[in-house]
Structures are given as C-alpha cells and as structure tokens.
Amino acid sequence: MSGLSLRIRLRRDRSLLLMTVPTVALLVVFNYVPLFGLVTAFQSYDPLVGVGQSEWVGLYQFQRLFNDPLFWGAVGNTLYLSFVQLVLFFPIPIALALLLDSVLSERVRTFVQSVVYLPHFFSWVLTITIFQQMLGGAGALNQFLRTNDLATWDVMTEPGTFALLVTSQVIWKEAGWGIIVFLAALAAINTDLYEAAAADGAGWWRRMWHITLPGLRAVIVLMLVLRLGNALTVGFEQFLVQREAVGHETADVLDTFAFYYGIATGDYSYGAAAGLFKSVISLLLLWGANKLAHAFGGDGLYRR
Amino acid sequence: MTDTLTTDRPSSPVAAAKPVARGRKRNPRRPAWEEPPTALGQAAKGVPLGVVLLAVLGPLWIIVVTSLSTRAAVNRAGGLVIWPDGLTLEAYRQMLGDPTVRTALLVSLGITLVGTAVSLVISILCAYGLSRPRSVGHRFLLVLLIITMFVSGGLIPTFLVVTGLGGYGQWWALILPGAVSVFNILVLRSFYSETSADLIDAARVDGAGDWRILWSVVLPTSRAVTAVVALFYAVGYWNSFFNVMLYMPTESERWPLTYVLLTYVNRGNGLPGSINSGFGTAHAQTAPLSLQMAVVVLTLVPLLLVYPFLQKHFRTGVLTGAIKG
Numbered sequence: 001m002s003g004l005s006l007r008i009r010l011r012r013d014r015s016l017l018l019m020t021v022p023t024v025a026l027l028v029v030f031n032y033v034p035l036f037g038l039v040t041a042f043q044s045y046d047p048l049v050g051v052g053q054s055e056w057v058g059l060y061q062f063q064r065l066f067n068d069p070l071f072w073g074a075v076g077n078t079l080y081l082s083f084v085q086l087v088l089f090f091p092i093p094i095a096l097a098l099l100l101d102s103v104l105s106e107r108v109r110t111f112v113q114s115v116v117y118l119p120h121f122f123s124w125v126l127t128i129t130i131f132q133q134m135l136g137g138a139g140a141l142n143q144f145l146r147t148n149d150l151a152t153w154d155v156m157t158e159p160g161t162f163a164l165l166v167t168s169q170v171i172w173k174e175a176g177w178g179i180i181v182f183l184a185a186l187a188a189i190n191t192d193l194y195e196a197a198a199a200d201g202a203g204w205w206r207r208m209w210h211i212t213l214p215g216l217r218a219v220i221v222l223m224l225v226l227r228l229g230n231a232l233t234v235g236f237e238q239f240l241v242q243r244e245a246v247g248h249e250t251a252d253v254l255d256t257f258a259f260y261y262g263i264a265t266g267d268y269s270y271g272a273a274a275g276l277f278k279s280v281i282s283l284l285l286l287w288g289a290n291k292l293a294h295a296f297g298g299d300g301l302y303r304r
Numbered sequence: 305m306t307d308t309l310t311t312d313r314p315s316s317p318v319a320a321a322k323p324v325a326r327g328r329k330r331n332p333r334r335p336a337w338e339e340p341p342t343a344l345g346q347a348a349k350g351v352p353l354g355v356v357l358l359a360v361l362g363p364l365w366i367i368v369v370t371s372l373s374t375r376a377a378v379n380r381a382g383g384l385v386i387w388p389d390g391l392t393l394e395a396y397r398q399m400l401g402d403p404t405v406r407t408a409l410l411v412s413l414g415i416t417l418v419g420t421a422v423s424l425v426i427s428i429l430c431a432y433g434l435s436r437p438r439s440v441g442h443r444f445l446l447v448l449l450i451i452t453m454f455v456s457g458g459l460i461p462t463f464l465v466v467t468g469l470g471g472y473g474q475w476w477a478l479i480l481p482g483a484v485s486v487f488n489i490l491v492l493r494s495f496y497s498e499t500s501a502d503l504i505d506a507a508r509v510d511g512a513g514d515w516r517i518l519w520s521v522v523l524p525t526s527r528a529v530t531a532v533v534a535l536f537y538a539v540g541y542w543n544s545f546f547n548v549m550l551y552m553p554t555e556s557e558r559w560p561l562t563y564v565l566l567t568y569v570n571r572g573n574g575l576p577g578s579i580n581s582g583f584g585t586a587h588a589q590t591a592p593l594s595l596q597m598a599v600v601v602l603t604l605v606p607l608l609l610v611y612p613f614l615q616k617h618f619r620t621g622v623l624t625g626a627i628k629g
Contacts, residue, residue: 006440013440015514019433020445022426023484027452030481034457034465050468099352104333112353114615115360121607123543125566129600130363132570133384140366143383172359180618191335198337237546241566255459262460263550275458286454 041273047266054269061273071274073249074257081253082231084163089171090227093178094220098212100179101186116176124237127173131165132156156242159250166238181219189215225293229286232278254278364604371395371597378593395594404556405564405599412542412560416606419479419541424534426484431492432518435499449486463550477551478544485540488533495529496522528617535614542606561603569596 010017041061043054065071096116103109119127134140137154145152155165193211202210236255243251252260254274262271334341370378370385377390399405434442434449456462462481471477499522507517523530545562552558559567 009440013436016433016436016439017441019429019514019518023430023489024445024448026426026480026484027449027486029469030462030465030484031452031456034461035455037457037461037464040461040464045464047464047467051464096356099349102349103353104331106333108353110616112357114611115357117615117618118611119360121539121543121611123545123562123603125545125562125570126543126600126603129565129570130367133367133597133600134363138383140363140384140386143381147382176356176360195335195337204339240546240549241570258459263463268460268464272458272460275460279456279458283455 038272038276038279040269041276043269045269045272047268057269061269062277064270065273065277070248070252070261071257074252074254077250078232078234078253081163081166081234084167085170085234086227086231088164088167089175090224092171092175094182094216096175097179097182097186098208101183113176113179116179118176119173120177122173124173124235124241127169128238128241131169131172135165157245159246162242162246162250166235166242169238170235181223182216185216185219186212221293221296225286225289228289228292229282231285232282367597367600371594371601373594375592375594383593395592395598399595399598399602404559405561405602407557408559408561408564409602411558412562413606415475415478415544415560416538416541419483420534420538422479423483423485423488423537423541424530427489427492427533427537428518428523428530430484431489432496432514432522434489435493435496436514437497449489453486466551471551473552473555478547479541482540482544482547485537488536492526492529492533495526499525531614532617535610538610539607542603561599565599565603569599 004012037051040051040054042056042058043051044057044060045051045054100109100112103112122130132139135155136142137152137156139156142152142154155161158165189211194207197207197211232254234253234255236253236259239251239253239256240259243256245251248260255278258271258274258278262268262274331341366384366386369388372388372391372393372395373381373385374390374392374394377385377388380389430449433439434446436442457465466472466477466481471481503521503525504517507521512520543562545560545566548559548563
C-alpha cells in the first residue's frame with residue numbers, strides 16, 4: 001500500500017478527506033484560532049482595534065490577577081469544591097454499581113438504571129430549579145417545616161453549606177450516569193473466579209476484596225486521573241445559576257471568574273489571563289495525575 | 305389399606321431428603337456458589353435502592369402533580385402538591401397561550417432540530433472519513449481532533465472569535481461554535497471501523513464509492529449508535545442557555561425555553577414581553593406555582609418522549625467512546 005505515490009493515494013482518498021473538511025474547519029475556527037487568541041492575555045485588548053493593534057503589556061494582567069483577592073477567592077473555592085466533590089461524589093457511582101450488579105432480577109436492574117440515568121440529561125437550570133422547589137425557601141422541605149411549626153431553613157441561599165449543596169446536586173444529576181463504566185468493568189470480571197473462591201471457602205467480603213475490587217482497579221484509577229486532571233473544573237453553569245442566591249464570595253469559581261471579570265465587565269485581557277492560568281495548571285495536573293497512575297502500575301490516560 | 309401405607313413408608317425419607325427444608329425457593333438466577341440470601345442482606349440492598357429511586361422520582365412526581373393541580377389544591381397544600389387533589393390542565397392552557405413561552409418553545413425546537421442535524425451530519429461524515437484504515441492523513445487528522453479535547457483557548461478567546469466574525473445576535477452563534485463533539489465523533493468512528501470489511505469490499509467491487517458505501521452499507525448497520533449520538537447532541541442543544549447569555553442576552557423574543565425557565569421560574573422574574581398577555585398576572589412578582597411547574601414539565605417533555613427508545617443503547621455509546629478514545 002505504502003508503495004503507492006502520495007498523488008495516487010490522495011486521489012484514491014479524496015472523498016474521505018472531503019468528508020472531514022466541515023469538522024476540521026469548525027475546529028480550526030472555534031478551537032485552534034482561539035488558542036492563538038490567548039495572546040490577548042499579554043495585551044491590553046481593545047475590541048475596537050482587535051488583537052493585531054492592541055497594546056502589548058507583557059505580564060501586567062497576571063500581576064493584576066495575582067494581586068486580586070477575588071481571584072484567589074475563586075481559586076480557593078474551586079479547590080475546596082473539587083476536594084469536597086472528590087471525597088463525597090467519587091465513591092458513590094462505584095457503590096451504586098456494586099449494589100446494582102448484585103441485584104439478580106434483570107427487570108429491577110433495567111428499571112433502576114433507566115431512572116438513575118435520567119437526571120444526566122437535565123440541564124443545570126432544570127436541576128437547580130428542582131432543588132429549589134424541594135429545598136428552597138418556598139420549597140417542599142420548608143413547607144413541611146412550617147406546617148409542623150419547626151424552624152425553617154433555606155438551603156439554597158446558605159453560604160455555609162453551599163459546598164454540600166452543590167455536591168449533592170452533582171450526585172443527584174451525575175452519580176447514576178457515572179455507574180455505566182463501573183457496571184461494564186464488573187460485567188467483565190470472570191465469574192469462574194468467584195466460583196473457585198467460594199469453593200475454597202471465601203465469604204462475601206473476601207470475594208469482594210480479592211476479586212471484585214481488583215477487577216475495578218483499572219477503571220477507578222482512570223476515573224481518578226481524569227478527576228484530578230480536571231480539579232480546576234468544577235462546573236460552570238451550576239455556579240452561574242446560583243451565584244445570585246449565595247453571593248459571589250461563595251459561588252465564584254475559576255470559570256465563572258473569567259466570565260464575570262472578563263466578559264461581563266469588558267476587561268477581556270484580564271479574563272483571558274485567568275483562563276490561560278487555569279488551562280496551564282490543568283494540563284500540568286493532568287500530566288501529574290497520569291504520572292501518578294503509571295507509578296501505581298495503572299494505564300492512566302495512555303500507556304507508558 | 306394399612307398394609308399399603310406401611311409399604312409406602314420407605315419412600316418418604318427419600319422425599320424428605322430433597323432440599324425443601326429451606327422454605328423459600330432458590331432464585332434460579334443466583335449462581336450455585338453464592339450463599340442463600342439473608343434478610344439483612346436483602347434489606348441492605350433494597351433500602352438504598354428505594355432511597356435512590358425516591359430521590360429521583362419523588363421531586364419529578366411532586367412537580368408534575370403540582371403543575372396539574374387546581375388553584376384550590378395548591379392553596380390547601382400551602383404550596384407544592386404531593387397527593388393529587390383536584391386536577392386541571394388550566395396551567396398548561398394558560399402557558400401555551402402565552403406568546404413568550406410559545407416563542408421560546410419554537411426557538412428551542414428550532415435550535416435543537418437544526419443544531420442536531422448539522423452536528424450529526426458533519427460528525428457522521430468526519431467519523432467515516434477517519435475510519436478507513438491506511439487512508440491518507442487520517443492519523444494526523446485524528447490527533448488534530450483529540451488535541452481539542454484537552455487544550456482549549458477558553459471562554460474569552462472563543463467569545464472574541466465569534467463576535468469578531470459578527471456572531472453577536474446571530475443564530476449561528478448558538479450552534480456552530482459547539483457543533484462538533486470530538487467525543488461523539490470517536491464513538492461513531494469506532495463503530496464504523498468495526499463494520500464488516502467484507503461487506504465494504506463487496507460494495508467496492510460492485511463499483512460503490514465512499515459516499516455510497518457510507519450511505520448504503522455503514523449507516524444502515526449502525527442505526528443504534530447514530531440514534532444515541534443524535535440524542536447526546538439534541539440534549540446539548542435543548543439544555544443550552546449560556547451561549548444565549550453570551551450572544552443574545554437582551555433579545556427576549558429569541559430566548560429558548562431553558563433561558564425562560566431560568567429567568568421566570570428560577571429567579572422569579574416576570575416574563576418580558578407578556579405584559580398584555582396576563583401571563584402570571586403580569587404585574588405580580590411571582591406567577592402561580594402551577595404555571596411555573598408547567599414550564600418545568602414542558603422542558604422535560606421532549607426528553608421523556610425519546611428517552612425510552614434510546615435508553616438501552618447508552619452503554620454502547622458511552623463505553624466505545626471511553627475505551628477506544
């Protein structure tokens with residue numbers, strides 16, 4: 001095959017290449033050109049004259065950024081929320097998958113799956129509206145508290161428990177969808193192993209510890225790598241929608257920071273600097289997490 | 305008579321030795337090596353599953369019932385209605401009679417249909433274009449695609465590009481910047497790569513070109529994955545509201561349903577442009593609860609309509625993308 005000259009191969013594959021043109025064009029315009037647009041982070045961008053004519057200011061935007069308490073507040077919120085989500089969210093899909101996998105009835109399994117996958121397809125606006133109706137000031141919870149003469153508690157506007165609130169929203173929306181990969185890994189475990197172990201007298205706990213969990217190890221490590229690599233991404237729309245209710249000190253994360261102090265104020269270069277900061281740190285995190293996975297003998301995102 | 309009884313005796317110990325002593329019939333699906341279920345173990349499974357189901361379905365039930373309740377029922381319940389107590393379609397009639405909601409519904413449907421069609425067509429073409437082994441440049445193009453999954457210019461440079469191209473206030477700004485999902489292309493591509501090579505070779509011998517092969521061989525054999533990818537795209541468009549905030553924040557007559565949900569139900573603002581319609585009694589700050597819940601249900605309906613047909617294919621779609629990607 002490779003003996004053919006490039007011209008002949010180009011002629012042979014011209015329809016295939018033509019088919020990729022729309023996608024490649026869109027990616028170039030909306031993904032690659034913006035990559036070069038990151039140079040605005042080193043400018044004082046003026047929309048009237050564009051990237052070409054705007055003044056170069058070197059690291060000025062980053063100096064501003066690193067002296068901005070609001071920026072460090074957003075960094076702190078991002079890391080804190082990421083940590084809370086890692087601890088509280090991460091184990092739940094695994095536990096739910098184990099639970100579901102142990103259910104014998106096919107009908108029950110299918111039904112539970114279709115129910116728990118559903119919220120994954122809801123928008124954040126819808127999810128938060130549902131939470132508001134259940135837990136908000138006029139919601140079902142407080143309706144119940146009021147009719148029973150108990151103290152009311154508006155969960156939706158309470159900054160102190162905001163991290164728990166948004167994590168429970170993520171759990172409600174995504175934990176069900178998250179079980180898919182774990183269910184597949186469970187289905188791939190050879191059942192002969194269980195039979196042999198049971199014949200040797202291994203009880204439920206020992207089978208879980210020596211067969212099931214090792215069988216899930218590779219997937220768990222992969223998901224952990226992805227989660228750590230995305231530690232600075234905790235969701236955008238979720239915080240955008242709830243910022244008014246709890247205030248910016250609590251709800252601003254890195255992504256919303258770039259929006260509110262970059263686009264909404266017209267301070268584009270400042271927002272771009274915040275975005276670039278986040279991208280660079282995220283790539284480093286992803287690389288580091290992958291190294292960690294290799295160190296523990298997993299595959300990570302790619303094989304060594 | 306007694307004689308026959310005594311002769312029967314010897315057989316009864318054999319019958320007693322059968323494993324009927326366990327009281328309950330063994331579930332034939334339970335593997336032979338597994339221990340018999342205990343009441344505690346069953347409860348440890350059943351209770352969490354019940355809680356999970358209730359957590360998802362409970363709120364949806366309350367919202368649907370409230371949207372169908374009469375004003376009297378809502379007043380009696382002091383807000384949300386849990387048990388149906390006087391049902392009416394009044395809220396839905398009032399909602400669909402409102403110009404803002406009607407327009408928003410049309411806008412949402414339009415964006416979703418057009419966007420999904422655009423995304424699906426270019427994704428299918430690209431996935432097939434990259435799925436033939438040994439074709440020129442497919443490795444390079446694949447890398448070009450995958451890089452965008454990990455590196456991006458971020459919000460502001462993208463915003464500047466779209467507005468720089470004159471996208472502010474344009475419909476295409478809501479569709480094109482996010483029209484390509486590399487993840488979905490990888491899902492499709494891994495399916496196309498697995499399409500029987502014999503089938504494709506046979507078509508080629510018959511003189512079919514790549515367009516023909518894609519249309520009459522590959523597409524008909526991958527309907528399920530096409531449907532799942534279409535659903536992923538459609539849900540993305542139906543749920544999107546942030547690009548509206550970015551590119552047409554002031555033009556309320558072009559808002560999709562999700563954005564109306566945000567401003568009207570979530571933030572409790574009155575609906576713009578409906579001062580004369582009497583929607584939510586216009587001058588009042590908050591509209592009746594049933595009406596708000598009807599808007600919530602309206603955003604849910606399209607999803608619930610297609611969901612049952614596609615639900616069984618999710619696993620295939622998610623896993624091939626995750627593993628092969």
